[in-house]
Amino acid sequence: MSNSNGLNEVSGSSLRGKVVLVTGAARGIGEAIARECVRSGATVVCADVLDQLGLSVADSLGDAASYVPIDVAEERSWHEAADTLSHRHGGIDVLVNNAGVLHTAAIADTSVDDFLRLVSVNQLGCFLGMRTAAPLMAARRGGSIVNVSSALGMVGMSGMVAYTATKFAIRGMTKAAAVELGPVGIRVNSVHPTGVITPMSDPARFGRGERDVSRIPLRRLAGTAEIARLVVFLASDASSYCTGSEFIIDGGVLAGQAS
Numbered sequence: 001m002s003n004s005n006g007l008n009e010v011s012g013s014s015l016r017g018k019v020v021l022v023t024g025a026a027r028g029i030g031e032a033i034a035r036e037c038v039r040s041g042a043t044v045v046c047a048d049v050l051d052q053l054g055l056s057v058a059d060s061l062g063d064a065a066s067y068v069p070i071d072v073a074e075e076r077s078w079h080e081a082a083d084t085l086s087h088r089h090g091g092i093d094v095l096v097n098n099a100g101v102l103h104t105a106a107i108a109d110t111s112v113d114d115f116l117r118l119v120s121v122n123q124l125g126c127f128l129g130m131r132t133a134a135p136l137m138a139a140r141r142g143g144s145i146v147n148v149s150s151a152l153g154m155v156g157m158s159g160m161v162a163y164t165a166t167k168f169a170i171r172g173m174t175k176a177a178a179v180e181l182g183p184v185g186i187r188v189n190s191v192h193p194t195g196v197i198t199p200m201s202d203p204a205r206f207g208r209g210e211r212d213v214s215r216i217p218l219r220r221l222a223g224t225a226e227i228a229r230l231v232v233f234l235a236s237d238a239s240s241y242c243t244g245s246e247f248i249i250d251g252g253v254l255a256g257q258a259s
């Protein structure tokens with residue numbers, strides 16, 4: 001079955017029986033991932049620091065979803081979440097490290113506090129998530145971790161030094177974790193989107209003109225559901241031999257400049 005963009009729908013049973021934790025699930029890509037995971041049969045735990053929005057998303061998904069507050073940059077918050085996951089669900093099968101923040105400024109205008117804030121949320125948050133999930137998954141004899149990076153984890157961009165640094169770090173951590181955790185059946189992959197319309201990163205903020213798509217080979221922006229379907233593929237057994245890899249979903253931007 002195909003949608004209006006000609007993309008194949010993910011099988012409705014591809015995550016059946018799996019417990020999935022999605023960070024940054026209150027809006028944007030994270031919300032879309034949570035919804036697609038439920039649609040694919042999973043039990044989903046939505047996590048965020050935006051409690052009201054996160055609760056609203058979980059409530060809208062019915063009995064298949066719940067909400068847990070997690071400040072991804074705080075170790076104690078992850079410990080509390082692990083206790084909740086163990087008590088409610090007996091562990092976890094899939095972790096989607098999606099939570100992230102953005103800062104745009106020239107290098108000279110980026111303060112140490114600005115830089116460290118992005119490191120804390122984007123980079124440390126991803127590390128703490130993997131460290132928390134790994135033993136829970138190992139106890140269930142396997143699992144999948146999907147780290148949401150960015151196309152700016154592959155190339156640089158002016159005015160984005162802190163963000164780019166953290167997204168490159170996620171790509172490197174993904175590879176190291178895949179090598180270390182593979183022997184216990186845990187797969188780890190990274191997703192690298194760009195050109196996605198979200199509350200945090202509307203492309204109109206960074207280009208010339210109103211959402212200019214002339215440099216994108218596919219000549220359009222991505223919907224959050226398109227990113228979510230790729231994440232579901234990596235979370236599911238359909239990608240059972242994929243680990244340590246980066247999956248770019250950018251409409252062809254990194255392939256070259258469209259004329």
